[in-house]
Amino acid sequence: MAQSVKGTRDLFGSELDWFQRIEDTVRRAFHRHGYSEIRTPILEEIEVFKRSVGESSDIVHKEMYDFLDKGKRHVAMRPENTAGVVRAAIQHQLLATSDPQLLYYIGPMFRYERMQAGRYRQFWQIGAESFQVSTPESEAESLVMLYDFLRELGLSQLTFSINSVGTPECRPAFHEAFRAFFRTREAEFCEDCHRRIEENPLRVLDCKNARCQAALEGHPVLVDFLDPASLEHHRRLKEILTALGLPFEENPRLVRGLDYYTRTAFEVLSTDLGAQSALLGGGRYDGLVKQLGGPQVAAFGWSIGLDRLVTLMQQLHGKAPRQAPPVLIPLGPAATLKALSLARTWWAAGLDVILETRGVKLKNALTTANRQGAPLALILGDGELEQGVVAVKDLAAGTQETWALDTVQERLADRRG
Numbered sequence: 001m002a003q004s005v006k007g008t009r010d011l012f013g014s015e016l017d018w019f020q021r022i023e024d025t026v027r028r029a030f031h032r033h034g035y036s037e038i039r040t041p042i043l044e045e046i047e048v049f050k051r052s053v054g055e056s057s058d059i060v061h062k063e064m065y066d067f068l069d070k071g072k073r074h075v076a077m078r079p080e081n082t083a084g085v086v087r088a089a090i091q092h093q094l095l096a097t098s099d100p101q102l103l104y105y106i107g108p109m110f111r112y113e114r115m116q117a118g119r120y121r122q123f124w125q126i127g128a129e130s131f132q133v134s135t136p137e138s139e140a141e142s143l144v145m146l147y148d149f150l151r152e153l154g155l156s157q158l159t160f161s162i163n164s165v166g167t168p169e170c171r172p173a174f175h176e177a178f179r180a181f182f183r184t185r186e187a188e189f190c191e192d193c194h195r196r197i198e199e200n201p202l203r204v205l206d207c208k209n210a211r212c213q214a215a216l217e218g219h220p221v222l223v224d225f226l227d228p229a230s231l232e233h234h235r236r237l238k239e240i241l242t243a244l245g246l247p248f249e250e251n252p253r254l255v256r257g258l259d260y261y262t263r264t265a266f267e268v269l270s271t272d273l274g275a276q277s278a279l280l281g282g283g284r285y286d287g288l289v290k291q292l293g294g295p296q297v298a299a300f301g302w303s304i305g306l307d308r309l310v311t312l313m314q315q316l317h318g319k320a321p322r323q324a325p326p327v328l329i330p331l332g333p334a335a336t337l338k339a340l341s342l343a344r345t346w347w348a349a350g351l352d353v354i355l356e357t358r359g360v361k362l363k364n365a366l367t368t369a370n371r372q373g374a375p376l377a378l379i380l381g382d383g384e385l386e387q388g389v390v391a392v393k394d395l396a397a398g399t400q401e402t403w404a405l406d407t408v409q410e411r412l413a414d415r416r417g
Contacts, residue, residue, distance in 0.1 A: 006115065006121070007113075007115060007120050008120065008121060009120060014320060017320035018310040018320040019124070019306065021320045021321075022309060022310065022313070023106055023126075025149065025153060029145060030104045030128060030149070033102065034102050035103060036102065036103055037103070037104055038103045038104070039107065040078070040081060040084040040085060040088050040105065040107075041078075042077055042108065042110070043069075043075045043078075044076055044078055044087065045073070046074045046076045048076075049078075049083055051083075051292055052291060053079070053080065053083060053260070063079060063112050063113055064111065065077040065079075065110045065112055077110040078109055078110065079109055079111045080109055080125070080303065081303065082129060082288070082301055082303070085103055085127075085129050085301075086129075086294070086299070087292055089103075089294070090289065090293055090294035095289065099132060100131065101131040101132060102130050103128070103130075104126070104128040105129075106124070106125075107124065107125065108123065108125075109122075109124070109125050118308060123307045125304065125305055126303065126304050126306055127301060128146070128301055128302060129299060129300075129301035130142055130301065131289070132297060136240060137240060138300060139264055139284065139300050140244065140246075142300055142302070143241070143246060146268065146280075147160075153313065154317065155272050155312075157270055157271040158269070158279075159248060159249060159269045159270075160241065160247065160248035160266055160267070160269075161249055161251045161254055161267045161268075162241075162248050162249070162266045163250065163252060163253075163254040163255070163265050164222065164223055164231075164233070164234040165202065165263065165265050165283070166226045166227065166262070166263065167227065167230055167262050168262070170225055170226055170230065171225070173225050174220060174222055174224075174225040175201045177225070178197075178204070178219065178220050179197060181219050181220055182197050185215050188215035189207075189211075189215055190211065193209070193212050203255075204216070205253045205254075206253075206255050206256070219253075223252060234264070256281055256282070256283055260285040260287065261285055262284050262285060262287060263283070263286070264283050264284045265281070265283035265284075266281060266282060267281040268304075270312070273315055273316070280303060280305065281303075282300075282301050282303060283301075283302070285300070285301070286298045322373075324354075324375065325353050325354050325374065326352075326353055326354070326374055326375060326377070326412065327353075327354045327355075327356055327369040327372070327374045327377050327378065328354070328355050328356065328380065329356045329366070329377055329379050329380065330381075331379065331380065331382070332381060334385060335380045335384070338385060340355070342380075342405070345409065351409065351412050354374065362379065366393070369395060370395055374395055375395060375415075376393065376395065377392075377393040378391070379392075379393060388406070389402045389403060389405060390403055
């Protein structure tokens with residue numbers, strides 16, 4: 001029997017209900033802030049990611065699905081989408097003016113990761129990117145949008161973890177100090193960190209190996225090497241977050257997993273399930289647009305794993321709240337023709353109604369309606385047709401009443417609220 005490819009899965013039922021509920025919440029929340037949706041291709045030229053994510057990152061070094069297509073072009077399945085959004089903004093001249101560009105996306109990403117619970121090789125991300133805005137105030141507004149979106153989903157125990165990774169100009173001094181520190185303890189670091197210390201020392205701070213994290217105790221911190229403008233930017237962001245009442249903590253080891261970040265880097269931590277864990281992250285990347293061939297443009301963004309968010313929602317709330325539609329059950333040929341006409345009218349009015357078309361007995365139809373969680377069964381037989389009514393059975397209460405056919409549409413609309 002054919003199976004889905006390892007690391008991928010089919011979405012349906014309650015899990016898909018949560019996907020759709022979160023996506024609907026995203027669109028409402030982001031549109032309130034003036035963000036527009038963008039959809040980029042899954043396939044990109046590999047240079048888009050090598051030039052943005054960085055060849056020293058684990059994503060490019062270990063995890064990316066890349067191959068030569070039939071035209072001998074080296075392409076990659078997107079492992080993240082910030083680079084693709086930047087490429088699209090450049091290609092379609094969305095940054096030709098100084099006006100802010102506020103974009104968000106929802107879609108699948110691909111990484112060849114070691115399989116473990118809750119991690120997939122095809123996974124979904126939600127992301128928001130703002131261009132042409134360089135101020136701490138713009139960052140704070142994006143974080144407010146993110147915080148309110150998560151709160152709207154029912155998450156309440158949230159904290160921002162923030163750091164400043166400075167600019168490329170102020171990092172050489174940090175790199176020199178950090179490499180000197182590393183040499184005093186190099187035997188305690190893993191093989192990957194020995195590679196990272198040469199390619200990009202910031203990657204050592206991002207290592208998930210517990211022994212490496214212990215060896216970092218007392219390491220030089222980036223904020224001690226920041227230029228005055230980056231220091232003031234960081235101070236102002238903290239001031240605004242405090243004024244807005246958004247909970248945050250500083251984390252000097254927070255650098256994120258990609259090479260393009262400048263100044264602000266952040267994660268959102270949650271204790272909604274007890275133990276603290278990082279839900280998502282992002283930050284400022286003012287040099288990325290130019291790095292990919294566009295103008296020098298300020299930018300800030302973040303992404304969240306939709307799969308992980310769905311798992312969290314399921315653990316907190318169980319099945320997604322979902323009201324199944326009423327079921328219209330016709331009994332006999334004449335009633336079926338009338339039911340088709342009625343249902344078409346109700347659908348055109350925007351009402352949700354399931355039409356039973358199998359021609360089964362009433363008992364079987366009611367059994368199916370109960371399994372589907374339908375609140376009402378609208379029963380239309382020859383007797384009801386003659387009287388111009390429909391029998392309405394409340395499947396939860398077990399009660400039944402009669403509605404005039406010309407009032408059903410209004411009554412269903414009232415019940416929907």
